[in-house]
Amino acid sequence: MSFAMEPYLALLLIGFLPSEAWRWLGIVLGRGLDENSEIILWVRAVATALIAGVVARIVLIPPGALAGVPLSVRLVALGGGFLAFLFIRRSAFAGVLAGEALLIAGALAFGT
Amino acid sequence: MPEPAFATSGTAAGAFLHGTRVALTSVFAFVIVFTYIGYGALCHDYGFSVGWAMLSTVLQWAGPAQVILVTGLGPGALVLETAIAVSLSSVRLLPIVVALLPMVRRENSRPWQLVIPAHFMAVSVWVEAMRHAPTLPREHRIPFCNGVGLTLLTLGTVFTAVGYYMQAALPALFGAAAMFITPISFLVSTARNARILLEKAALALGLLLAPVLAYAGVGFDLLWTGVIGGTLAYLLHRWQRHRQRSAKSSGPESSSTMP
Incomplete structure (x- = not known):
């Protein structure tokens, strides 16, 4: 391993490029599209479903430290956060705070 | 609801500053700070330098992909597998850029002028852009998005360093809580925008x-x-x-x- 360079090269080649390429492709594909076209509606639906997919995936198959919190606690925290959002003036802030509070309380109560 | 605080007058610089204000008062200011303190601490755990950690936030600007890269780059790393995992975790960036561009672009925008605004695009910036950009005149929409994006990206980069140096002082549960803020914030902010x-x-x-x-x-x-x-x-x-x-x-x- 050549120490100084290797992590930066890795960042560029396997961190930056594979991720950034989607943004560049987005510029190319989004160029000719009309704001009110049917395809933009479809793309918005795909984007929303993908974001929801990321939510489900991180909660069900979590990376690193989150895997130490029991699945039931993660699910209750997600559901409870969403309910807090719905019932507290549709405030995203309320949802995030309630979800985090439930996660931390649950992890403390039921172990990590 | 987006308030029509910044109506039809004003300059591009005004629109940029408006974006900065929207970013700082958004739930995502909190989310990004929390996320990147966790990410900085993670980088410390895995033995990366603080400069590398900050640069990865500037260059990647995609939380889940950054976590995959850091945890995947150990000894005996599977380079191709990690690159594919990073890429697949960032697929959402494609439709969010495609969905946003026709809303913010001007007739005479050249593709290279969109590379920087597109780089700022992340779910956090997208959510605020989709909420607020339609209330602005078209020529101010890209400066506005840049204001939101640059503000959150700067917060993320600064707090990557803060988390890096705070690593030893953070409670054991912090890492888990920081990773959980991505799904909960994506869920409620997307639900808020779903009309x-x-x-x-x-x-x-x-x-x-x-x-x-x-x-x-x-x-x-x-x-x-x-x-x-x-x-x-x-x-x-x-x-x-x-x-x-x-x-x-x-x-x-x-x-x-x-x-």
Whole structure:
């Protein structure tokens, strides 16, 4: 391993490029599209479903430290956060705070 | 609701500053700070330098992909597998850029002028842009998005360093809590923006499909979640629109002639 360079090269080649390429492709594909076209509606639906997919995936198959919190606690925290959002003036802030509070309380109560 | 604080007057610099204000008062200011303190600490755990950690936030600007890179770059790392995992975790960046561009672009925008605004695009910036940009005149929309994006990216980069140096002082649960803030904030902010059936259905379908496809061991499960869930939601939207139109066109007298 050549120490100084290797992590930066890795960042560029396997961190930056594979991720950034989607943004560049987005510029190319989004160029000719009309704001009110049917395809933009479809793309918005795909984007929303993908974001929801990321939510489900991180909660069900979590990376690193989150895997130490029991699945039931993660699910209750997600559901409870969403309910807090719905019932507290549709405030995203309320949802995030309630979800985090439930996660931390649950992890403390039921172990990590 | 987006308030029409910044109406039809003003300059591009004003729109940029408006974006900065929106970013700083958004739930995502809190989310990004928390996320990147956790990320900085993670980088410290895995033995990366603080400069590398900050540069990875500037260059990647995609939380889940950054975590995959850091945890995947150990000794005996599988380079190609890690690159594919990073890429698949960032597929969402494609549709969010495509969905936003026609809303913010001007007639004479050249593709290279969009590279920087597109780089700022992340779910956090997208959510605020989709909320606020339609209330602004078109020529101010890109400066506004840049204001939101640069502000959150700067916060993320600074707090990557803060988390890096705070690593030893953070409670044991902090890492888990920081990783959980991504899904909970994505969920509630996307739900907040979902005003029509199209988006509500896409959100619900994505939540349901992702676990099914992941547990079934389907390759590229996130990609399929987006394509299948999004297409079903779109079809549902068309069906609803069709029903509303036919209900409108067939008034009470014509409906009485129906069989």
